[in-house]
Structures are given as structure tokens and as C-alpha cells.
Amino acid sequence: MAKCDVCGKEESMPYKCRHCGGTYCAEHRLPENHDCSGLRDWNDPGGVFDSGFDDSVNTGESTSKTSSITSKLGINTGPGGMLAYFRGNVTYLFLTLMWVTFALQFVTGLVLAQAALTSIFVLTPQHPEYIWTWFTSIFAHGGFYHIVGNSIVIFFFGPLVERYVGSRNFAILFLASGALAGLGQIFVQIATGPVTPMTAGVLGASGAALAIMGVLTVLNPGLKVYLYFILPIPIWVLTGGYAVVSVFFISTGGGGPIAHAAHLVGLAIGLGYGEYVKRTQNVHAPSQFQLGGGPGGPGGPGGPGRGRGPF
Helix, strand or coil, X not given: CEECCCCCCEECXXXXXXXXXXXXXXXXXCXXXXXXXXXXXXXXXXXXXXXXXXXXXXXXXXXXXXXXXXXXXXXXXXXXXXXXXXXXXXXXXXXXXXXXXXXXXXXXXXXXXXXXXXXXXXXXXCCCCCCCHHHHHHHCCCXXXXXXXXXXXXXXXXXXXXXXXXXXXXXXXXXXXXXHHHHHHHHHHHHHCCCCCCCCCECCCHHHHHHHHHHHHHHCCCCEEEECCCEEEEHHHHHHHHHHHHHHHHHHCCCCCCXXXXXXXXXXXXXXXXXXXXXXXXCCCCCECCCCCECCECCCCCCCCCCCCCC
């Protein structure tokens, strides 16, 4: 629990302002609601809230270059610009892209040969130089239950991480961890070879999903989730279980078609980034996962109060 610097209200999930360093409740978290000193630094006393996705409120040479490029392209990156629709909603944007890609896989499979389908959506040890597959493979999936499982993790845990690190950093985390997890998987396959035309590639957002869980594990290892909506366990047990199972199957050469190396790489990235966020931003994560309304805060995933997590 912490007190809001403005009204003194006790908050179980306080907001730490990255610009002035103060601690605030939900009502006073916006810079314009707590007379943030950052507003004067931005020379915008009228109030612009930086969600972490928009660089236009920052100062410096790099920002000027970025603004110059985007202005030449006719892209409005300001608070009311095109990117405003995605601030705070990158999690749901990526979920939408996952399901759209899954549908495209099906449609493409009807008109193209399997080799062409693989070259578009699957990151393979035969062709790691196909750079586009580093990212298309994140959103593509191997089956209905595969995409549903990853969607559940991202839908419930993604907004929590996005809230604390900002939409821009969340987008970078998701794409970077997903790509590096896939590359890690195929490099393990290459190292343990031999690689043949039949060696399977990797696809799916499991690496990114494990990275999200890794961040939350560091920020609050005691965060309570419900395994299969029934058994309450702290999140560190869940992520630790993933790690143990993945290490076991990698060491024994088993595990079937599951990309255990990708799981480990994604989890390691999430744990590392979570530690960085914890040390540099003094983030306070909730002690329990919220699903729906509850006492002490608004409803919705990640809100304060009591609720059930997805596992």
C-alpha cells in the first residue's frame, strides 16, 4: 500500500510518475492532475499525458529527427494523431493481428503450396535469413488450441505489463522477445542437427507470452493466478514450472513439437527486462490478478481488488 501524494488516499496499486517521481492514485496519475513538473519541461502546461507510446512529448535531438521524418511522411504522432488509437491498446492490437494472421494462414493454404505457406509464416532452420519470418512467425500459429492458449495468456497478462512499461516499450518487448525466442529455437535445432528438409520450424507467440509472464514474475512474484481457473498459485510457481519442464525436455531431447527452447528464451528476456524495469522505474505491481469489478478499484483485467487469473 502507498499514499497518493495529492490526496493521501491509500492505494494497493499506486502509479509512479516517470517524470516527477511522485506516487499517485488512479484519479491523480495523469501529469495534468498532479501538477507534474514534467509539464513545464515539455513546455506544455495545458497537459499532455505520455503513455510511453508517443515520443513527441520528449525533448532532444533524436526527437527532433523523428518528428521531422514523421512530418515529412504526413504522419501525426501527437496526442490526437493516428497513433493515439493504439496507446494503451497494443495488447489487443497484437491479439487481433494474431487472429487475422491465423485466418490468412488458412486462406493462403487453400491457394498456395505448403512450401510457399511455410516461407511466408514459418521461421525455419533451413532459412533463418528470411527476416520477415522472424515476425510473421510470432503471429502465425500451428492450430486452434495453440492460438487460444497463447491468446489467453496475452489477453489477461498483457494489459498489466503494458500499463506499467508503456505501450511503446510493450510493443518492443513483444516483438523482440517473440523474434529472439524463435531464433533461439531454430539455432538449437541447427546446433543439435542435422537439419534436413523435414526439420520443423517454429511459429507462435509463446516466446512473447512467456516474456510477459517473466516481467510480472519479477515485478511481483507473489501475484496470485488461478490454474485452470480453480487452483490459486503465485505466478512464480507457474513460470518456474514452465522453465523446469522446458529444461527437462531440451536436455532429454523430448517434448514433441513444442518449442521448449523458445519458451526459455522468451522467459529469460522477460525476467531480465522485468528486473530492469523494477530497478529503474520503481514499479509497483498488483498483488492479485483482477478479472471484473471489485472493491478498491475499477473493473477490468489487472485492476485492484480481488479476482481470478486465467490459469
